[in-house]
Each structure stands twice: as structure tokens, then as C-alpha cells.
Amino acid sequence: MPIVVQKYGGSSVADVTRMRQVAERVMRTRRAGHDVVVVVSAMGDTTDELLALAKQVSPNPDRRELDMLLTAGERIAMALLSMAIRELGGDAISFTGSQSGIITNDRHVDARIIEVRPVRVQDELAGGKIVVIAGYQGVSYRREVTTLGRGGSDTTAVAMAAALGAEYCEICSDVDGVYTADPRVVPDARRIGTLSYEETQELAESGAKVLNAQAVEFAKEKGIAIYARATASPLPGADPSADGTVVRRSPPRLPGAVAGVASERDILVLESTAPVVDVLALLDTHRVAGKQLHAAHDDRLTLVISRENLHEEPRLRAALLERFGGRVALVDDLGAVSVVGAGINASFENLRRGTSALAAEGIAHRDVATSSFRITWTVARNRLDEAVRLLHRTFLEP
Structure with missing residues (x-):
């Protein structure tokens, strides 16, 4: 059978x-x-x-x-x-x-x-x-x-x-x-x-x-x-x-077509001016998986961390403070909202539409990340649901 x-x-x-x-x-x-x-x-x-x-x-x-x-x-x-x-x-x-x-x-x-x-x-x-x-x-x-x-x-x-x-x-x-x-x-x-x-x-x-x-x-x-x-x-x-x-x-859907909007509420955003390799090494020691990593040549680093499997947050905070002092901060009042679709970044049009829609409602984004299937904006957590509804109307409601 x-x-x-x-x-x-x-x-x-x-x-x-x-x-x-x-x-x-x-x-x-x-x-x-x-x-x-x-x-x-x-x-x-x-x-x-x-x-x-x-x-x-x-x-x-x-x-x-x-x-x-x-x-x-x-x-x-x-x-x-x-x-x-x-x-x-x-x-x-x-x-x-x-x-x-x-x-x-x-x-x-x-x-x-x-x-x-x-x-x-x-x-x-x-x-x-x-x-x-x-x-x-x-x-x-x-x-x-x-x-x-x-x-x-x-x-x-x-x-x-x-x-x-x-x-x-x-x-x-x-x-x-x-x-x-x-x-x-x-x-x-x-x-x-x-x-x-x-x-x-x-x-x-x-x-x-x-x-x-x-x-x-x-x-x-x-x-x-x-x-x-x-x-x-x-x-x-x-x-x-x-x-x-x-x-x-x-x-695949038509290039640029949006399949859905998703959000993640329980995140930490790490912002650092300490040496990137040292910060990443410490995170690896604590088995912290990050996403949406942005690193610049002058050691400025932004990394989104999901709290879902982060069982040792107090220990991580203490280790970061001890090693890097005020050069590393964990910001915990933010959320991430994403629009997803095949070829969503074939042009800048979807990025422009989403960013403009958020700005028109006074929803500021702290960071934006893109890939071939996704655009993600990091926004204030207390406006996350509002951002989800707004982007759904913008991309998925006639």
C-alpha cells in the first residue's frame, strides 16, 4: 500500500x-x-x-x-x-x-x-x-x-x-x-x-x-x-x-508578484561597532543564529536574532557587555515585516512601493533587507501589526 x-x-x-x-x-x-x-x-x-x-x-x-x-x-x-x-x-x-x-x-x-x-x-x-x-x-x-x-x-x-x-x-x-x-x-x-x-x-x-x-x-x-x-x-x-x-x-509566479506578507515579533536587533569577526565568534560560541546581517568596512554591524530558540539570553547579554562594553547593543522593541514573492526584487518598484506606503502612514523603518524572494523592513514593535495590514493592502488587495 x-x-x-x-x-x-x-x-x-x-x-x-x-x-x-x-x-x-x-x-x-x-x-x-x-x-x-x-x-x-x-x-x-x-x-x-x-x-x-x-x-x-x-x-x-x-x-x-x-x-x-x-x-x-x-x-x-x-x-x-x-x-x-x-x-x-x-x-x-x-x-x-x-x-x-x-x-x-x-x-x-x-x-x-x-x-x-x-x-x-x-x-x-x-x-x-x-x-x-x-x-x-x-x-x-x-x-x-x-x-x-x-x-x-x-x-x-x-x-x-x-x-x-x-x-x-x-x-x-x-x-x-x-x-x-x-x-x-x-x-x-x-x-x-x-x-x-x-x-x-x-x-x-x-x-x-x-x-x-x-x-x-x-x-x-x-x-x-x-x-x-x-x-x-x-x-x-x-x-x-x-x-x-x-x-x-x-x-513561478510572474516576476515581482507578491505571495504573502509575514511578520516576526519576537526578535532582537544587535547593533555593533566592535570588530565584526570578534562579535560573530562570540555569537557562535553561544550558538546564536542570526539573519539579515549587514556589515560595513568600518566594523558597523547590524544583525537580526530570533528569540525563538534563544534559551540563554541573559548569559548572552552579560557576555556581550563584558567583552565589548557599550560598543554592542541588543535592541528589543522592534519587529520585522516581510513581503515575499518570486523575483520580488527584479526591480526597485516593490521596495519603493512598500517603503512609500509605510512612510505615508508615519511608520519609520530602522533597517531594510532584500533578497531575490523577500523584502524585510524592521519597524517599531508597537506598529508591527499596522505595518502588516498596510503592506497587505498595498500588494495583495485590489
């Missing part, structure tokens, strides 16, 4: 009732003639609650021990979902990331998948079982438990789909696809039927929460189609984009 990999997010398994609904959907997939592999996230806000507990014990918890703690959430969810499927008559078995063959590097808290060895998964599928896998986690070559960072369950699902030669990978959540903007911020946002890998990855890296950027990168590399859908939606039919978003290799 063809293999389907389904991933269910934390909101989809937040309580027993929703867990049973997921189990029913898994069984419908099985009855439709598929072998089913399910990747599950921790229930509801479990990961955040565990992280908060850790920080009550230690403001800067050890990364290895943090991984040991945080992976408990997915292990609980995988076992409960397996039980729920069995109650419906399915033959299910649950595996941790290591048991399912997810091999990562040894970078605790934000590891990357190196390879997948799904031998046990394949054996159980061959025996007719539904396999439930704990997302977000793996094991290093040193046999250490690791986690993949926020949204890592998406990456688990796509990597497993590629390793198994799955027909497709479903990413199921409480949102029915990818929208032109966050509907909570822009009520007129529209669901996008089809996106290219490149557009989706840029939206994810710009703050869109439906799909994980690393998962999309993996899907692009392996040629795996992703269906982003609501958990309550039916199974994919003749037109899978009818009630979700399909991410795959697709013809």
Missing part, C-alpha cells in the same frame, strides 16, 4: 477529545488504502510549560538536560495517540525519535537531521501496523537525545516521508493552510492554494507559523509534496488544494 505521513500539531492533540478525533482521521486514512505513519507534537502548551519549569530551576539550563526534559512531551502524546488508535480497532505502535531512526548532529536544543534509518518503522508497516512517532526529537551519533528546535515535528515528518518514499506528507494543525497574511492580524487574508518550496521557506523564515522552514528545505531537497491542512479537513481528494495549501515544485 502507498505510504502517507501525517503530522499533527500540539493544538490538534491538546486534550483527550481532540486526540480521539485525530485517531479517527488516522483510521479513515488507513481504511482508504494507505499505510500510515503519524508524527505527533506535544499536547497543547506542554513544551512551553516544561521550559518554564526548567527556568524556575535554572535561569540558564544545561542544553543536554533541557533536551532530556522537553522530549517528554512528545513521548506522552505518541503513547496516548497509539492507545486511542487501538481503541478504534487499529493496530498501532509508538516510537521515539531515536527508535524510529532519526539521526541528528550533536547540537542540543537546535539539532539538524543528518540521516534517517527507518528500519523499525518499515518492519512494523510491513506487519500491518500504524506507526506513531514522537516529533521534534532524534539521537546523535554519540547516542545523545536531541531536539530539533521550534517546529521540529514538521521536519521529522518530512524527513520520514522522504526516507520511506511516501506518497505525500500532511502537516495538520488548527489552520486550513497558508494564508497571504496572519488572519488574526489581517481579516481579509486569503488562503493560498499552491506555493513553491522557495516561497514557503521564505514565508516561514519571515515569521509565518504554519510550516517550519527547515522542513520545507528538506522537502525541496527530496521532492516531497506537503499538504498544509486543518486537522478537521477531509483526506486529500482530486483537488488537494481545495481545502488546504499544497507546497511543491511549481511554476
